[in-house]
Amino acid sequence: MSASTTASPVVLTAKALLLDMDGTLVNSDAVVERCWREWAVSHGLDPEEALKVVHGRQGHATMAILLPDRPTEVNHAENAVMLARETADTEGVVPVGGAAEFMKAIAGLPHALVTSADAALATTRMTAADLPMPEVRITAESVGASKPDPEGFLRGAAALGVDPADCIVFEDSGAGIAAGRAAGMRVIGIGARAAEHAPTAHVPDLTGIRVTAPGDGSIRLTLAPTP
Template sequence: MLSSSETPRAATAETIGSFKALLLDMDGTLVNSDAVVERVWRGWAVDHGLDPDATLKVVHGRQGYATMAVLLPDRPMAQNHAENRLLLAQETADLDGVVPIPGAPAFMDAIADLPHALVTSADEGLARARMNAAGLRIPEVRVTAESVGASKPDPEGFLKGAAELGFDPADCVVFEDSEAGITAARAAGMRVVGVGPRAAAFAPDAHVQDLTRLRVTADATGTAVFASA
């Protein structure tokens, strides 16, 4: 089993670890929404005289207002929140190219009877739109943008997800793709499985290229056990 102090590594045929609850990021982890994110945020960057490529390095994992605060640090936060509402509406309406991450449908089926929650920087409307577009079941327990006062990389969302499921942070594993999300999970005292090419650079406890590389079982105590496929 991995602890948070162990050296990060790519998942091989070895066991990743045993956990009691799962906390799942959405974009980049369960759903590939990169096409929409790039369209919307490249347009936003151009409108504000910013480098689109540099902007996209900040966007992933954060709520929109938090991205704006990083890129336009002198702008009033109220303006960021107002503009974020407009971008959320654009992203919710634009589902072209939204698809499941490889292995996501089978992964969601495999964990259906295990304690799990969606913890996403999307709001409820965007989360439902993208999960539906990708053909994925929406977890009953969800921590969305409306549920928290601070965006990832703040750990609030993951801590709230663990609390709603009734487990200590140390008993939870997070599935994430972004630097902001992995940082938030670590700050929450949780172990992290990085999913996809972005995640490898940010020191998750284990890393897989996609969800086809994982299998999920349960031991006699009901604890979820994850190993690379």
């Protein structure tokens, strides 16, 4: 069911929320596109085609898709350079609409950050967007496989002590939505990219989500319908 195609609100309940960062809480598209366009051109690739697979994945996983015959160690080495560059570039990094209010609303409720960024990049971007960093966070260093593998979300659920079926994922990318589904979780898609991948429900940004805690250990999410 999509919040954008129904006249009444979508209501979902969960025991924990698992939050992607880029495109979900933080709009970092300007930095991502600058860095990856330059990388693609330097390797003789079409930057527009490259950007179609960048979002949601760790950099080395993106490189493996775009340059499938290249050694894994080369991808990891170049990804380290890419991460350093992205961490140093915060121009244009801003919160997704409604992110600050949403983070205030879930303070004290079970939630975790599950991002393909490493810890340094995640800290830099959350700080640049003036958003609080969740106490529980699963970053690139925490997993052996990048989204769309479900490992990150499963680790997030385990860290919170919640069954995967009782978690709701917030994601913007096709890779992230696929990872959430593979983990057996429902997914709220955020933004235009997410709408293309049939999440459980979809909203343009975080402004249309009302968070309440009924007091029974659950989290109630009401997604306002969009025109």
